[in-house]
Amino acid sequence: MTAPVAEPFGALDPFVHPALFYRDEAEYLDVTVPFVREGLAAGEPVAVAVPGKNLALIRDALGEAAESVRLLDMREAGRNPGRIIPGVLRAFADAQPPGRRVRIIGEPIWAGRSDTEYPACVQHEALINAAFRGRTATILCPYDVEQLPEHVLADAYATHPTVIPSGSRLEQGSDAYAPGDVVDRYNEALPPVPDALTFAFDSGSLSQARHVAVGEGARLGLTGVKLDDLALAMAELTTNSVVHGGGSGVLRVWTEGGYVVCEVRDEGRLTDPLAGRRPVPRDQRGGRGLLLVNLIADLVRVHRGDSGTTVRCWFTR
Known part of the structure; x- marks a missing residue:
């Protein structure tokens, strides 16, 4: 210029x-x-x-x-x-x-x-x-x-x-x-979830929640790397809910157009709008969950509210 x-x-x-x-x-x-x-x-x-x-x-x-x-x-x-x-x-x-x-x-x-x-x-x-x-x-x-x-x-x-x-x-x-x-x-509430598989989880059912998400993702058409990406994203988000989001959460999985969509909702309050959008120093312990989800999903939308946080992820079928 x-x-x-x-x-x-x-x-x-x-x-x-x-x-x-x-x-x-x-x-x-x-x-x-x-x-x-x-x-x-x-x-x-x-x-x-x-x-x-x-x-x-x-x-x-x-x-x-x-x-x-x-x-x-x-x-x-x-x-x-x-x-x-x-x-x-x-x-x-x-x-x-x-x-x-x-x-x-x-x-x-x-x-x-x-x-x-x-x-x-x-x-x-x-x-x-x-x-x-x-x-x-x-x-x-x-x-x-x-x-x-x-x-x-x-x-x-x-x-x-x-x-x-x-x-x-x-x-x-x-x-x-x-x-x-x-x-x-634009921190707007996400559109209502259509008919979807819904699974409430806590610390005792984390592994089951991940298994449920992967099984439904496969049933809805994900395969190979995309299914692996879904598995990793759901592992990170459900763990975040247990560790940082009040100890429990709700997982939902459904299809939308050419995507399999997964959502994790919990009672945690995400106050930093840059969370998941900034690199994490190599020597920092933790803090990489939402960043990793952003790096592997085809779209991520986050709603931060007074009553909790919702993270919704799209994966191409």
Whole structure:
């Protein structure tokens, strides 16, 4: 970007997080390609994590320079929005020498994201600001103004301290910036569970709960690695319920579209919205359960309430 505007919501913060609004391929490339080239020229590690079609556009426009960029298809790497901060953004940034600025293009919201996925997507965009506060990083987030609904574009103003309007290469401050409000607003109760296998468990029936979940997952069509992922996720979540969620919980398993869905509900209060979305230091004991679930599930939604916590996971059949 040629002339960034001072960021009014934390000018001393080395973290920069603009939203880019674009209407077509030309506008997309007019900002993203110089953004990458300027980073490479400055000796900054650069990653691009965008949907496959846009990834090909950037790769082709960069030519040989693309070999110096970490390229990821966000439709795969970020299918579960809860995986993006720990598995994509922080995984790249944390692998670089301390203090070195990194540049990342991350496009987690595209036309075709479902209404079920969207709350996790917008919470992800809001939580990037907390996850990278104080870090020397620039994360540019493109939004297709021709394809995305108006409420998505409005939310982008609330989750990004600066924006680059369509047709421009200059940042401007967002008066609507309020990431904490977005996290709270989309901490919405999950839709009612349809007819589902239901199993109440406690410390004495943990192994049975896991066996029930795996058996139902297999009956509903999961096999191989996906069934193993379900087994591991349910082991982590049910254990968390017993250890941190009041000693007991309720497990449910059902099908929804092309997915097997599992839910664990308990009376624990999850107060940290970044739980499961930040890497855990290698020397830390525990604290990896929800993170592991985010890394292996196709979608994870969490509802934090006064009466307890619900974690719902989707696995592709």
